Amino acid sequence: MIKLTTPISESTIRSLKVGDEVLLTGTVFTGRDAVHKYLHDGGQLPPEVNLREGVLYHCGPVVIKDDQGRWKCVAAGPTTSIREEPYQWQVIRDLGLRGVIGKGGMGDKTLKACQEHGCVYLHAVGGAAQVLAECIRKVSGVYLMEEFGAPEAIWEFQVEDFPAVVTIDSHGGSLHRQIFAQSQAELAKHL
Template sequence: MPILLTTPVSEAAVRALKIGDAVEITGTLFTGRDAVHKYLAKGGQLPPGVDLRGGIIYHCGPVVIKDEAGRWKVVAAGPTTSAREEPYQGDILRRFGVRGVIGKGGMGAKTLAACREVGAVYLHAVGGAAQVLAEHVRNVRGVYFLEEFGSPEAIWEFEVERFPAVVTMDAHGHSLHEQVFAASQAALAARL
């Protein structure tokens, strides 16, 4: 059964997770991808209204349109490749008190070290599953940096319910990605 996480997430709840755990998240997710990470890492400030303490960043560039009544509607919202944020992620976890990052493909040694240090986890959502994941977004509470960065790169504030993901990097220095890479490398060497 999946482990239920509610934002804001406590350090204890995060430290209890281990790689391979399936989780479901209820609460708030803030999207942020390349432009946001670069901006924050270069000393940029979060816009008023965005508080990441105990929060979860979602590496996602959603398709969001306005319906007839002028309300935002999430049409598709799957994860984007996280590796591109590797230069920035560790510093952002430390500086803003973030407890989790959702993305796809995993991240590297710097992020893994930061997860261990501050008590944070990397959560892998199913890449490409934009429709299933959009169904878990109940509401769009706001959007920030829409003009500056464009729609896919903006910070979208999503209210989510039972959003599914898998812990692939935990707060104890373990990475499922490192383990699978090492095992598959050995399997390949035996077949060359």
């Protein structure tokens, strides 16, 4: 297990390789379909959403207000990342991301952006909404809630030892590409 803490330096990111298991601590911001399209269309983020050397999480959490009116995250696993493939390279470049957390992997444009700008794709276990919500110590903010609704809003989470696997690294490595090619070759033997 490799411990990572935000903000993450480029050299730390460059030291990571496909297959590395990491535990992430620090600030992560959620952003999924609506946020990516908004950014692509030229939308501006509020100043509090600082993602330079930071981590973006493809996640639409279940968040409710507790008795004192504080936000409480009750479920927060990753959503499928490939839907953001048309936009992700640009977001990595413009916002200076060091990590994108999601599930299912991403394509060649994102892979190239990870190489060029020093970023990795961190695969969390899809569906593991409780284990991952346990790692969220605090909900420190929510942005664009009115515009996008709760699942699509930008949530600011303080996380501790959030588990993920590097499946796209900053050296052109992709576990997804590798497994896809292997499984297709294997399938051909069974047809």
